[in-house]
Amino acid sequence: MKSLVTALTAFVLLFSSGLSAGHVFAAPAKLYTNAKGAALIDVESGRILYSARGNERMRIASLTKIMTAIVTIEHGNLSEAVKTSRRAAGKEGSSIYLKLGEEMSLHNMLYGLMLRSGNDAATAIAEHVGGTEEGFVFLMNQKAEELGLDQTHFMNPHGLDHDEHYSSPNDMARLTAYALRNPTFREIVKTKVKSAPNPNEAWDYKWYNKNKMLSMYEGADGVKTGYTKLAFRCLVSSATRDGQQLAAVTLNDGDDWNDHRKMLDWGFAHYPLETVIKKGQKLTTVAARTAFRYPLAQGEKSRLTAKLVRRPAQDVRYTLGDAGVINISLDGKLIGSIPVKALAAAPSNTSAKPDPDRSSSEPEDIEIGSSSDSWINAVRAVFGVLFGRKEAA
Known part of the structure; x- marks a missing residue:
């Protein structure tokens, strides 16, 4: 019972701090000038x-x-x-x-x-x-x-x-x-x-x-x-x-x-430049060849999506390390693309493998994370305690 009360208290504090940190998304303050x-x-x-x-x-x-x-x-x-x-x-x-x-x-x-x-x-x-x-x-x-x-x-x-x-x-x-x-x-x-x-x-x-x-x-x-x-x-x-x-x-x-x-x-106050993907960051079976930075208002990072467009494994560019691109979108609108290279081996936590017959026109959704990830993961952990469910490490 004590652990349940502790978890509930933590959840309330977490939820309120999440709101104050900006997880209820508000548009930037209005801007006015004297210009035509x-x-x-x-x-x-x-x-x-x-x-x-x-x-x-x-x-x-x-x-x-x-x-x-x-x-x-x-x-x-x-x-x-x-x-x-x-x-x-x-x-x-x-x-x-x-x-x-x-x-x-x-x-x-x-x-x-x-x-x-x-x-x-x-x-x-x-x-x-x-x-x-x-x-x-x-x-x-x-x-x-x-x-x-x-x-x-x-x-x-x-x-x-x-x-x-x-x-x-x-x-x-x-x-x-x-x-x-x-x-x-x-x-x-x-x-x-x-x-x-x-x-x-x-x-x-x-x-x-x-x-x-x-x-x-x-x-x-x-x-x-x-x-x-x-x-x-x-x-x-x-x-x-x-x-x-x-x-x-x-x-x-x-x-x-x-x-x-x-x-x-x-x-500067409302649209800080944020690193969305780091150079060398591993994403499924590929790694980013360049970083991608973008100015994001409060709440926008969680609305980013990314799709991996692979080159077919038989493409000579694939063998030279050019595995394709990651297309990044905000609210469904493309805002940038970065090249990726194939990893020597797929990460141990995924079973995805390059498909020799895959067409580059078949993009794959990938997870690039968001500013609210840690908050969401913490909430999941609290629910795990509340309902006796353990989150995977």
């Missing part, structure tokens, strides 16, 4: 965590230069010297004050582009990398199509207003997440101050980053400011905390610095 459109993305996974009018086409001003920079990095030789044309030197708007015929390395010009938002730098870069400004814009739109940015179209490399030049908050978030995976881009946009040789004066150029978030927000590491009379204030910022990087986008926002702090705080 906004989006927040987890950079590693590409998951959009927040979106307000996220797929609506809007003017993006100098946020355009995010695409200009990544296209330049991918297509250009950064050590080459760029010569400033008359068209570039005379470009209106924000400038790094390049003079006609002035030469500067493509790499340094990218700093002038991203830190000071130089429209003259954007034009000079475009003409150098694309042959003409129009040729470079073709590359920009080609990249947008490659990335699936369906609400995006460019007419120039700098972002001066044009009715056919636009993007959406979600597209800008996805573009930023892509660009931030490039180490050169990442290094440029987190730089607060940059010096570069000045062939026209006795002193070097010294460019201070216009992005105040780099000094205002803990962990801030990018990305770009923007403004025109029609687009109004636009901002993309990024920050990294505890190994997780988020990027926030606001378009037409009169209080963007405060809104970005609020958005980033909200994302």
